[in-house]
Amino acid sequence: MLRVIVRRLLQLVVTLIALSALIFIWLRNLPGGPIEALLGERATPERRALLTKALGYDQPILVQYAKFMQRVLTGNFGNSIRTGDPVTEVIGRAFPATIELALAAMIIAVGLGVPLGYLAARHRGRLLDNLSIAGTLLGISIPIFFLGYLLKDVFTQNIHWFPPSGRLSTGVDNTNVTGFFVLDGLLTREFDATADALWHLILPAFTLATIPLAVIVRITRASVLDVLNEDYVRTAEAKGLRHKTIRGRHILRNALLPVVTTIGLQTGALLSGAVLTEKVYNWGGLGTLITDSISGGRDYPVLQTLILLAALVFVVVNLLVDLSYAFIDPRVRVR
Amino acid sequence: MSLLDVRDLSVVFQRRGERPFTAVDEVSFSVEPGQTVGLVGESGCGKSVTSLAIMGLLPRRGNKVSGQVMFDGADLLALRPDDMRDRRGRDIGMIFQDPLSSLNPVVPIGTQVAEVLERHRGMDRKAALKEARELLDAVGIPDPNRRLKEYPHQISGGMRQRALIAIALACKPRLLIADEPTTALDVTIQAQILTLLKQLVDETGTALIMITHDLGVVAGLCDTVNVLYGGKVVERAARHELFARPRHPYTHGLLNSVPRLDSPRGERLHAIRGSVADNIPWVEGCAFAPRCDNVVDACLEGTPPLEPTATGGDLRCNNPVTEEVAVP
Numbered sequence A: 001m002l003r004v005i006v007r008r009l010l011q012l013v014v015t016l017i018a019l020s021a022l023i024f025i026w027l028r029n030l031p032g033g034p035i036e037a038l039l040g041e042r043a044t045p046e047r048r049a050l051l052t053k054a055l056g057y058d059q060p061i062l063v064q065y066a067k068f069m070q071r072v073l074t075g076n077f078g079n080s081i082r083t084g085d086p087v088t089e090v091i092g093r094a095f096p097a098t099i100e101l102a103l104a105a106m107i108i109a110v111g112l113g114v115p116l117g118y119l120a121a122r123h124r125g126r127l128l129d130n131l132s133i134a135g136t137l138l139g140i141s142i143p144i145f146f147l148g149y150l151l152k153d154v155f156t157q158n159i160h161w162f163p164p165s166g167r168l169s170t171g172v173d174n175t176n177v178t179g180f181f182v183l184d185g186l187l188t189r190e191f192d193a194t195a196d197a198l199w200h201l202i203l204p205a206f207t208l209a210t211i212p213l214a215v216i217v218r219i220t221r222a223s224v225l226d227v228l229n230e231d232y233v234r235t236a237e238a239k240g241l242r243h244k245t246i247r248g249r250h251i252l253r254n255a256l257l258p259v260v261t262t263i264g265l266q267t268g269a270l271l272s273g274a275v276l277t278e279k280v281y282n283w284g285g286l287g288t289l290i291t292d293s294i295s296g297g298r299d300y301p302v303l304q305t306l307i308l309l310a311a312l313v314f315v316v317v318n319l320l321v322d323l324s325y326a327f328i329d330p331r332v333r334v335r
Numbered sequence B: 001m002s003l004l005d006v007r008d009l010s011v012v013f014q015r016r017g018e019r020p021f022t023a024v025d026e027v028s029f030s031v032e033p034g035q036t037v038g039l040v041g042e043s044g045c046g047k048s049v050t051s052l053a054i055m056g057l058l059p060r061r062g063n064k065v066s067g068q069v070m071f072d073g074a075d076l077l078a079l080r081p082d083d084m085r086d087r088r089g090r091d092i093g094m095i096f097q098d099p100l101s102s103l104n105p106v107v108p109i110g111t112q113v114a115e116v117l118e119r120h121r122g123m124d125r126k127a128a129l130k131e132a133r134e135l136l137d138a139v140g141i142p143d144p145n146r147r148l149k150e151y152p153h154q155i156s157g158g159m160r161q162r163a164l165i166a167i168a169l170a171c172k173p174r175l176l177i178a179d180e181p182t183t184a185l186d187v188t189i190q191a192q193i194l195t196l197l198k199q200l201v202d203e204t205g206t207a208l209i210m211i212t213h214d215l216g217v218v219a220g221l222c223d224t225v226n227v228l229y230g231g232k233v234v235e236r237a238a239r240h241e242l243f244a245r246p247r248h249p250y251t252h253g254l255l256n257s258v259p260r261l262d263s264p265r266g267e268r269l270h271a272i273r274g275s276v277a278d279n280i281p282w283v284e285g286c287a288f289a290p291r292c293d294n295v296v297d298a299c300l301e302g303t304p305p306l307e308p309t310a311t312g313g314d315l316r317c318n319n320p321v322t323e324e325v326a327v328p
Helices: A002-028 A034-039 A045-055 A061-073 A087-122 A127-141 A144-158 A181-187 A191-228 A231-238 A243-281 A286-295 A300-328 A330-334 B047-055 B081-087 B109-121 B125-138 B144-149 B157-169 B187-204 B215-221 B239-244 B249-256
Strands: B004-013 B021-031 B036-040 B063-071 B092-095 B175-179 B207-212 B224-229 B232-238
Touching: A002 A061, A002 A300, A034 A045, A087 A127, A087 A181, A087 A191, A087 A243, A087 A286, A087 A300, A127 A191, A144 A191, A144 A243, A181 A191, A191 A243, A231 A243, A231 B157, A243 A286, A243 A300, A243 B109, A286 A300, B004 B047, B021 B036, B021 B047, B021 B063, B021 B224, B021 B232, B036 B047, B036 B215, B047 B063, B047 B092, B047 B175, B047 B207, B092 B157, B109 B125, B109 B144, B109 B157, B125 B144, B125 B157, B157 B187, B187 B207, B187 B215, B207 B215, B215 B239, B224 B239, B224 B249, B232 B239, B232 B249
Parallel strands: B036 B207, B036 B224, B092 B175, B175 B207
Antiparallel strands: B004 B021, B004 B063, B224 B232
16 A cells, blocks of 8 residues: 555656646747736837846756756745745635635535436436436536626626625635635634635535536446446345445445546546636636736746646645545455 | 245336336246245246346336235235335345355445344344354354455355355345355355255255256255246246156256266267247247247147146146156
């Protein structure tokens, strides 16, 4: 087991190095750049050259990359070109917001997706099943930004159930401990802040959850249908066990194995979906930071760290999924 | 009174867009307490469907079950699903063909034995596991304490089938249905499992329905044998009678097709002509007629009736075999 973990961690390091090189080269080759953003279009060539040299962008790209990696290894990610703040600080502010949003979306997707998928399988070919198939198709096909604006329009403009944007209402006082507003409220016993944060969270989380939810419903349904045909389910029935036991211990325990894998892969969808969702609801997380950093003059230090962080999150989540697999399925443990 | 009395049991599979298929056709037989009854026939003759119908384990949709299955004074087919659920595993146990796929791969053996005790005998987990240990020991699984925590893939095929027997017998049912319990096992293990079944059935007084295509299994175990063909009982007889004087040409053909060590070298194996695909519908005559060596005109004029024989059995044939065969 330990050997597996070590091997996967080594793979992770190699993946990240390769990715960082790709991102670095790709970013430097994007048209436009920080020089234009900082000095404006009409700056003299002399001033441009001066700033380019000062920022080190005149050096060969491999040298720039080597210097970047050198700094990264010492924990120095540089300063944002846009604001001048350290990159770690800029990202540290936005990171909890996105994680909170993504976690809430995943809880919704799994919490609704698994029961729905199970019910659809048990009612195969009947109304509920057909509705779920049509619904998931719709969920996968609707663009997130469209759904986001639609939900926002309906639930904040027509019927005022939810706040239109932001993470907290103005005037709600919360103590910032972890940056996760729901958690902060609980930790500091400011329950009104928790309630307000949750109230702000629901609509964006639902928007972000639609695609993973649809995928999880589909996977669960297919997986449960497979398991229902297994001999051990018939054995469980022959034992006269209660529905509850058969459902939990014999059907879902086996059917959820593929679903767990899906959850890992959907992290990618969540991260990319977060960019759009955060834009719609003015959420102020990593997604907002990415779009601001690109449109606000190619903030190289922030961008390369951000993309690397996103890749790291994706790889780590999938590593955790693979490891959890070994605990769920005894057959994997032996190998 | 019989423990189990199956009367005119029919199962018709009805799929949308397909012609209905009668898998079990008015099958009747009974099982006395403590008796071992064989249901014999080749693949597709309806023997497994019969057992699943008795257990109420056929899919809820796509089939029509009719007739009566009287057990303990109640018609199992007329019971509410929850009442049947109470009886399954407690009054009637069942063992299946493939022991690996019949056990849940992600649940320890101990839990799989204990859960049936928790369900029907109201034990808590601790007491149930203790009893499960005893049961594994009783079915001859070595080192039961260790096996309780192991998963199905970690133990051998023979041990898996022993574990399934322990599960089926956990609540001391009055009837055990074994559906081809040895088919998926090595020959040496087959004999062990059959001996174990025989021993357990004798000890506990459990009645046994043995479903098999293997006449060797029948010869060693059953008191009475029902031979099924095309979903109908074609011959019923006591074991010795059936092996000594098979009357139905199908039974005769089955017995003759068993290879024998004492037959002369170079002698060809006997085989029954054709396959089940040649069957004609029972309404048009005897389903076996196209493959039968003894076929007469009457065989193609409607279903032959199942009639009592002089030796106390039943036979569905217009022109039975008269020669005797030596027990293989």
